[in-house]
Amino acid sequence: MKALEQRIIEAGKVLGPTVLKVDSFLNHQIDPQLMYEMGKEFSYLFREEKITKILTIESSGIAPAVMAGLQMNVPVIFARKRKSLTLTDNLLTAHVYSFTKKETNEISVSGSFLNHDDSILIIDDFLANGEAALALAKIVEDAGASVAGIGIVIEKAFQNGGKKLREKGFKVESLARISSLENGQVEFLSNELE
Numbered sequence: 097m098k099a100l101e102q103r104i105i106e107a108g109k110v111l112g113p114t115v116l117k118v119d120s121f122l123n124h125q126i127d128p129q130l131m132y133e134m135g136k137e138f139s140y141l142f143r144e145e146k147i148t149k150i151l152t153i154e155s156s157g158i159a160p161a162v163m164a165g166l167q168m169n170v171p172v173i174f175a176r177k178r179k180s181l182t183l184t185d186n187l188l189t190a191h192v193y194s195f196t197k198k199e200t201n202e203i204s205v206s207g208s209f210l211n212h213d214d215s216i217l218i219i220d221d222f223l224a225n226g227e228a229a230l231a232l233a234k235i236v237e238d239a240g241a242s243v244a245g246i247g248i249v250i251e252k253a254f255q256n257g258g259k260k261l262r263e264k265g266f267k268v269e270s271l272a273r274i275s276s277l278e279n280g281q282v283e284f285l286s287n288e289l290e
């Protein structure tokens with residue numbers, strides 16, 4: 097998605113060979129107009145799938161997921177990272193291992209919002225090692241629902257998450273695919289869908 101690549105070039109900060117800071121439009125301050133365009137792009141990329149709901153994870157997945165849900169006219173559910181006072185019944189949980197933080201965290205979703213006949217689009221802001229997406233997919237499968245696809249805002253294609261998810265047979269679509277962050281420079285993979 098050209099507008100996103102443009103914004104990454106203009107406003108992204110390369111913090112090292114593996115980390116891109118995008119908190120002026122995605123991870124802290126949010127650009128609603130750009131999110132809206134991303135929602136339209138996700139809706140277009142998954143137009144062949146009969147999506148009934150979108151599942152993401154708090155917090156940075158929520159903005160793009162809601163915009164996709166607006167375009168696709170489906171509800172959006174976000175997995176919680178912390179235990180909720182009111183979210184206690186019928187919990188579906190999964191573990192997410194963070195390679196950078198070297199810790200495992202439990203995420204949870206209420207089973208009451210996922211039905212066995214749901215066809216779920218998983219959305220997240222970053223794809224690195226794929227652990228968050230795999231945990232969301234496990235929750236979908238534990239609910240007896242199916243994963244219709246995985247939509248990612250920024251895929252770091254030099255890490256192994258994309259390969260892992262595609263090898264498992266998931267349809268993964270990323271709005272920007274970064275091939276390298278070496279030498280403080282952002283390089284994109286050419287996107288065959290554009």
Ligand code: G4P
Nearest residue numbers: 114115116117118154155156157194195196197222224225
């Ligand atoms: P990891 O194993 O490489 O640590 O990746 P993991 O998927 O566990 O990511 C940990 C957090 O870091 C996630 O956010 C993820 O979105 C984010 N992340 C991964 N790579 C990058 C990157 O290059 N740039 C930025 N800005 N974030 C990245 P989170 O902690 O769940 O936070 P949030 O969703 O509340 O923002």
Ligand code: NA
Nearest residue numbers: 123156221222
């Ligand atoms: Na994040």
Ligand code: NA
Nearest residue numbers: 156157221222
């Ligand atoms: Na995230």
